[in-house]
Amino acid sequence: MTSLEQHLTDHAQSTRYIDGAPHCACKCGAWMADADDRRPTQAHRAHVADAWREARTVRTVEELDALPGLTIVKPFAPLSEAVLASDLADDRLDNPDDDDLPALILWTPEDGAL
Template sequence: MKAHRAHVADAWREARTVRTDDELDALPGLAIVKPFAPLSEAVLASDLADDRLDNPDDDDLPALILWTPKDGAL
């Protein structure tokens, strides 16, 4: 059972991972993402995309999608 839970968690994490600027740009602006970089905080996808325009070499990607408007209420 543990192996199944780990597999489901890994599959969910992979499906909710943004790896490229194009994937980030495709998200709704109100989506909340958290870069995998240490000490990073959750931010709006639109804010992260704007930051990457100024600093494309930052280690903001990959990032985990924590919430989108399609997910419903927080």
């Protein structure tokens, strides 16, 4: 799993030149500001946040089971609370129709101290 530090490094803001004109871009190559974008830094920040959210989203029980022990997740379902991923996986065995996936990974032991 990618750490936040590595994610921010992979998505650093950069400048790309197209026909000699500078454009704000992301190091990942998946995002570049439009020529008429007056707030490219804000748009880049939104891209980085979206990419982080996607990288930290668990969509299947198999992905949930693969998480390190003590990982904390929060299901996207309304009014759900943060729980240990292992507890959510166990609950899915008992109630496979529960609406608790996808879930957002809030913390893993690899992330370090809370």
